[in-house]
């Protein structure tokens with residue numbers, strides 16, 4: 001599906017089958033000579049078909065691609081679209097290239113951390129077969145044009161400034177056109193769902209980074225927010241404030257769950273998740289993985305605030321307590 005948003009900007013809906021996100025919004029910014037694609041969808045047939053046929057209909061060839069962050073549903077197709085250039089955060093490109101060098105080592109370290117937080121080994125093994133970051137990410141070793149906070153990309157009348165917003169991912173980047181008051185928010189700010197804030201080996205305190213990154217963009221003059229998933233909307237500030245309140249609630253739930261020392265795995269079922277399951281046991285293993293990562297991020301935030309403590313038991317498991 002192609003939708004014209006405004007002069008020179010189109011939205012392409014790239015389907016994500018059997019994924020609760022439903023689709024990725026891929027944007028086309030059209031200039032006189034060059035065109036820019038913001039995000040691509042996953043490296044899988046359904047996404048490729050949708051995006052490549054949309055680009056054909058819009059008569060775009062050899063676009064520049066900008067990737068907001070390293071998740072597979074945004075970076076997946078960068079190697080498949082005949083891009084003339086791929087612009088991507090310097091910090092995240094280093095992470096992605098390291099992952100290409102040794103994917104099993106990259107995932108081993110992460111799985112170990114989750115297991116220390118109580119994630120059962122058997123479920124972790126299942127997760128490794130299903131995680132979209134393993135199945136559907138880009139498979140090519142790619143040359144990226146490394147972007148830093150404040151760098152600008154000029155396409156026709158559009159002047160897009162990179163704003164680094166770590167939190168959802170280690171060095172997520174939004175694009176902001178100050179004159180036209182357009183804000184490509186990636187997965188930093190979404191309207192219909194709240195971005196997943198998980199534990200990252202590359203961030204000290206990912207929830208703190210995320211909340212700071214919300215403040216970094218809150219007061220920008222914006223008339224239209226163009227997010228990575230679901231609906232576009234107008235009032236950035238109102239949504240930023242709503243997401244901040246959401247994390248306050250989640251922090252309270254995590255804190256209240258600690259009637260005794262618990263692992264993040266044990267705390268997770270006490271938190272209200274936006275999932276269509278009644279019981280924690282029925283939650284899909286990949287969603288459990290995201291939920292436990294998010295729980296760790298919240299517990300670590302409370303720990304670093306001094307509200308909690310943690311200990312490592314004889315069984316090697318990390319337990320948080322008040």
Ligand SMILES: [Zn+2]
Nearest residue numbers: 069071168187
């Ligand atoms: Zn994402």
